[in-house]
Amino acid sequence: MFRFLFSRVALLIPTFIGVSIIAFSFIRLLPGDPITLLAGERGMTEERYQQLQSAMGFDKPLVVQYFNYLLDLLQGDFGTSIVTKRPVLQEFLTLFPATLELSFCAIMLAVLIGVPVGVLAAVRRGSWLDQSVMGSALVGYSMPIFWWGLLLIILFSGILQWTPVSGRISLLYYFPPVTGFMLIDSLLSGQEGAFKSAVSHLVLPTVVLATIPLAVIARQTRSAMLEVLGEDYVRTARAKGLPPRRVIGLHALRNALIPVITTIGLQVGVLLAGAILTETIFSWPGIGKWMVDSVFKRDYAVVQGGLLLIAGIIMIVNLIVDMLYGLVNPRIRH
Amino acid sequence: MASTNTKDPNAAIGLEDGTFIAAGRRARLAEFWYYFRQNRGAVIGLVVFVIIVAIAVLAPLIAPHGPSIQNRGAFLLPPVWEDGGRWEFVLGTDAVGRDILSRLIYGARFSLFIGVVVVSLAVTVGIFVGLMAGYFRGAVDTVVMRMMDIILAFPSLLLALVLVAILGPGLANAMIAIALVQQPHYVRLTRAAVMAEKGRDYVTAARVAGAGNIRLMFKTILPNCTAPLIVQAALSFSTAILDAAALGFLGMGAQPPTPEWGTMLAEAREFILRAWWVVTFPGIAILVTVLAINLMGDGLRDALDPKLKRS
Numbered sequence: 001m002f003r004f005l006f007s008r009v010a011l012l013i014p015t016f017i018g019v020s021i022i023a024f025s026f027i028r029l030l031p032g033d034p035i036t037l038l039a040g041e042r043g044m045t046e047e048r049y050q051q052l053q054s055a056m057g058f059d060k061p062l063v064v065q066y067f068n069y070l071l072d073l074l075q076g077d078f079g080t081s082i083v084t085k086r087p088v089l090q091e092f093l094t095l096f097p098a099t100l101e102l103s104f105c106a107i108m109l110a111v112l113i114g115v116p117v118g119v120l121a122a123v124r125r126g127s128w129l130d131q132s133v134m135g136s137a138l139v140g141y142s143m144p145i146f147w148w149g150l151l152l153i154i155l156f157s158g159i160l161q162w163t164p165v166s167g168r169i170s171l172l173y174y175f176p177p178v179t180g181f182m183l184i185d186s187l188l189s190g191q192e193g194a195f196k197s198a199v200s201h202l203v204l205p206t207v208v209l210a211t212i213p214l215a216v217i218a219r220q221t222r223s224a225m226l227e228v229l230g231e232d233y234v235r236t237a238r239a240k241g242l243p244p245r246r247v248i249g250l251h252a253l254r255n256a257l258i259p260v261i262t263t264i265g266l267q268v269g270v271l272l273a274g275a276i277l278t279e280t281i282f283s284w285p286g287i288g289k290w291m292v293d294s295v296f297k298r299d300y301a302v303v304q305g306g307l308l309l310i311a312g313i314i315m316i317v318n319l320i321v322d323m324l325y326g327l328v329n330p331r332i333r334h
Numbered sequence: 335m336a337s338t339n340t341k342d343p344n345a346a347i348g349l350e351d352g353t354f355i356a357a358g359r360r361a362r363l364a365e366f367w368y369y370f371r372q373n374r375g376a377v378i379g380l381v382v383f384v385i386i387v388a389i390a391v392l393a394p395l396i397a398p399h400g401p402s403i404q405n406r407g408a409f410l411l412p413p414v415w416e417d418g419g420r421w422e423f424v425l426g427t428d429a430v431g432r433d434i435l436s437r438l439i440y441g442a443r444f445s446l447f448i449g450v451v452v453v454s455l456a457v458t459v460g461i462f463v464g465l466m467a468g469y470f471r472g473a474v475d476t477v478v479m480r481m482m483d484i485i486l487a488f489p490s491l492l493l494a495l496v497l498v499a500i501l502g503p504g505l506a507n508a509m510i511a512i513a514l515v516q517q518p519h520y521v522r523l524t525r526a527a528v529m530a531e532k533g534r535d536y537v538t539a540a541r542v543a544g545a546g547n548i549r550l551m552f553k554t555i556l557p558n559c560t561a562p563l564i565v566q567a568a569l570s571f572s573t574a575i576l577d578a579a580a581l582g583f584l585g586m587g588a589q590p591p592t593p594e595w596g597t598m599l600a601e602a603r604e605f606i607l608r609a610w611w612v613v614t615f616p617g618i619a620i621l622v623t624v625l626a627i628n629l630m631g632d633g634l635r636d637a638l639d640p641k642l643k644r645s
Contacts, residue, residue, distance in 0.1 A: 018484035029500050138375075138632070142624040144576055146583045147599055147617030150606050154614075158607045273489035277580055291492060292584060295499045303496060311487040 008322050012315055019315075023308040024069050027300050028062075078305035083297050088305030092287060097180025098168060099279070099286030103271045105202060106209035111264060114214045118221025119256075122229060123248060133218060140215030145274055149208040149281040156204060163200050166283035170197040209278045213267040220263040224256040231255075258328055265321025269314050369637035376633020382626035390442040398424070399433040401440040401593040406431060410609045426611040428602065434611065437593035438619050444594040445575045445623055448509055452574035453567050455513035460520020461563065465551050467521065468528030475525070482518040490515040491580060498586045505588040508581045509574075516570050523566055527559035561638040568631035572624040579620050595620045 035044075035052050044052075053059050057068055072079075078088040121130040157165045164170065168182045175189035183202070186194035228234060229252055237247045275288035283289070287306065294302035370376055389396065399405075411427040412419045419426060425435040467478040485493065490512075497511035498504075531537060532555065540554045581587035582596025590601055595616040602612035 014480050015483045015487055018480060019487050022484065026496065026500065135375075138628055139621070139625060142572065142576075142621060142628050144579055144596075144617055144620045144624070146580055146596075147613070147620065150599070150603065150613050151617065154606055154610050158610075269486075269489045273491040276489070276491055276495065277583070280584065292495070295495060295586075303499070307488065307492070307496060310489065310492060314489065315487050 004326050005323065008319055012319060015315060016312070019311045020070060020073065020308060021066070023304050023311075024066055026307065027304050030300060073308070078309065079301040081294075081299055081302050083294075083299045083302075088302055089309075091290065091302065092306065092309050094180070095285060095287050095290050097177075098182070098284060099272075099275050099288060101181045101183065102202070102205055102209060102278070102284060102286060103268075103275060105206040106271060106274075107213060107264065107267060109206055109210040110213035110217050110267070114217030115221050115257075115260065118218040118260075119225055119248065119253060121218070122222045122225035125226065130222075134222065137215040137218045140211050141219070143211050143215075145208050145211055146277045146281055148211060149204070149278060152204050152208065153281070163204050164197075168198065168201050168285065169194065170201075173197060205278050205282045205284055208281070209271060209274050212270055212274060213264075216267065216270075217260065217263060221256065221260050224259045225252060228252045228256040258325070261324055261328065262321060265318060265324070268317045272310055272314065366637050370633050373633040373636055375629045376636070379626040379629025379633065382622065383630060386442055386623055386626065387446065389439055390446050393439050393443055397433075397436040397439040398422070399436040401437045402432065402591050403436075404431045405433070410605065410612070412609070413611050416611075425615050426609070428598075428612050429605060429609075432591075434615055437598060438595070438615060440593045441595045441598065441616070441619060442623070444505070444588060444592065445578070445620070448505070448512075448578040449571040449574050449627075451509050452513045452516065452578070453571050455510070456517040456520055456570060457563070457567055459513070460517040461524050461556070463517070464521040464524025465528055465556065468525035469532065469547070469551050469555070471529075478521065479525070482521050485515060485518050488515075491577060494577060494581060495584065495586055498581060503586045503589060505578075505592065505594065508578055508587040512574050512577045512581075515577075516573065519566055519570065520563065523562050524559060527562060528555055531555045531558050565631060565635045565638060568627060568634050572627040572631065575620065575624055575627070 035049060035056070035058065050059075057065055060068075076089060078092070080087055081091060084091065117133050121133040124130050153165055156163045169186065173186070173189070173191055173194040175185060175191065175194070178185050178188055182198040183195065186198040229248075234247060234252050237251045238244075242251075272288070275284075275286060276292055277288070278284065279286045279289035280292050287310065291303065291306050291310075294300075294306065405423075405427060408420075408423060408427045408431045410429055411423050411431075413426045414421055414424050416426075423433050423435070425433075425438070427433055428437075463478055467475040493515050494508070494511040497514065498507050501507035501510065528551075537550065537554055540550060545554060578587050579594070579596030579599070582594050583600045585600055588594035588597045590597055598616040599613065602609075602616070606613050
């Protein structure tokens with residue numbers, strides 16, 4: 001197991017270096033150079049330009065610049081926002097809990113509905129239930145989620161007035177962030193109604209973000225389950241006279257879940273891409289909206305740092321999924 | 335091949351060979367159609383897709399208005415079945431008085447165009463790179479696959495967004511960016527298929543017969559790797575439409591007043607609580623198109639991929 005872990009981590013190193021080269025080149029590929037961008041419309045004197053260039057290291061050869069960049073990264077320095085002048089890492093850390101909270105709720109919703117529904121569809125293959133589940137899954141999979149979010153806002157916030165349109169909690173409540181997760185913080189604050197407000201803000205974005213992962217998980221669970229149900233050991237278990245519930249729940253599901261775990265892991269990238277759209281629609285103050293806003297504000301230091309941090313998260317999650325996969329499926333450890 | 339000189343035995347064999355291949359192809363097509371037809375959803379998807387293509391091609395003939403004509407005195411008119419709707423504007427008008435139905439009809443052209451361009455770009459580059467990696471292996475393979483891993487380490491939409499920020503907002507750049515983030519999938523599929531085929535006897539036979547690398551790669555191996563690529567092409571056609579619409583929605587894709595569906599949604603956002611129709615119809619257009627293509631894609635997979643057949 002240790003060697004397996006080691007080989008997987010070793011594989012990550014070249015990828016991470018590549019990712020850092022992309023993030024590094026990004027700011028240098030832009031039309032115009034960063035210092036002119038920094039100067040904005042006011043412009044600056046030639047002298048000041050030279051001074052800034054040497055201060056930021058842009059006058060050195062690219063290779064040297066890159067190594068300095070890597071050194072900074074290793075020390076946790078991901079650059080400083082051009083707009084807010086705050087360190088990128090600090091901004092990221094304050095906004096990330098919002099995205100994490102939303103993504104966690106979305107993936108929980110997707111798994112808790114997707115897996116049972118996929119199992120049911122497989123067990124009752126060909127029935128109206130199977131057909132309607134698979135039909136809805138395909139619609140969910142084809143959904144433009146930015147439009148889906150707007151529709152839900154029209155229905156639940158506009159017509160029914162059940163949920164608020166945007167943000168994480170009503171302005172009536174204020175408490176200092178403890179964990180950064182609004183659901184927990186609102187409970188800790190002890191303010192009446194705060195938790196309810198946080199939940200009502202969270203519902204629509206969660207549903208929107210969960211839509212595509214839910215569809216994918218349901219489809220994947222169904223096909224994995226169908227494959228397993230045709231195996232000999234399932235037939236044996238049935239022939240032994242075990243109750244169907246036990247055959248499906250214990251013998252079949254445990255093996256069918258192996259590919260499903262990989263699918264769930266792969267949804268992390270989907271979630272982060274979906275967070276870009278979902279957070280924009282619902283003005284959810286997370287890293288997706290942060291990236292979009294930074295692209296528009298031309299805050300390239302943030303885009304550069306954000307790209308790297310997000311890619312890092314995806315790589316780490318993929319590693320964890322690989323580990324889990326090795327744990328549940330001993331065959332691939334070697 | 336069609337030489338009538340019967341004295342030349344090779345010509346006769348060639349002729350026979352030719353008809354044999356043609357018959358084989360026809361039989362395979364018939365088999366494909368047999369499986370495809372069994373999937374009712376796939377057939378529905380195909381029909382809807384053909385209708386959308388027809389709408390896109392015939393847009394100037396069937397659209398009641400021009401896509402950019404602003405009708406004064408007809409701002410934010412509701413659809414015809416609502417109070418205040420007019421038959422002139424069946425699905426209503428937007429904030430500057432443009433007919434929504436006409437814009438949707440013209441928008442079909444953009445979505446299909448985006449799908450075709452993105453898939454062609456991604457397929458061409460992806461197959462070429464994947465063939466190289468799978469055929470030559472070694473250092474080429476390692477470098478290529480690490481590069482693909484790097485692209486796949488970013489969420490596709492985020493990478494596309496950043497690429498468009500570098501290249502400058504616009505439809506052409508959005509298509510290039512989306513094609514770039516999609517092509518790793520083709521590289522991986524082609525590589526895997528090539529590696530599986532390369533060791534087969536018919537490849538060795540062709541090599542012994544004196545076929546060079548280029549011929550082996552493109553004429554001997556590639557035709558036998560197409561099934562998974564066709565399925566992937568169908569799926570990425572719909573992803574391309576969705577991603578382009580998402581970029582348009584974020585203001586980084588097609589720019590107003592282009593009647594691209596995602597861009598229309600972006601323009602409509604501020605009216606969501608006042609005029610539901612400006613938001614609803616472009617989204618339905620995207621959903622129906624993507625759904626039709628995905629239904630077809632499922633049918634293609636069932637018909638082409640023997641491993642998944644009848645599952």
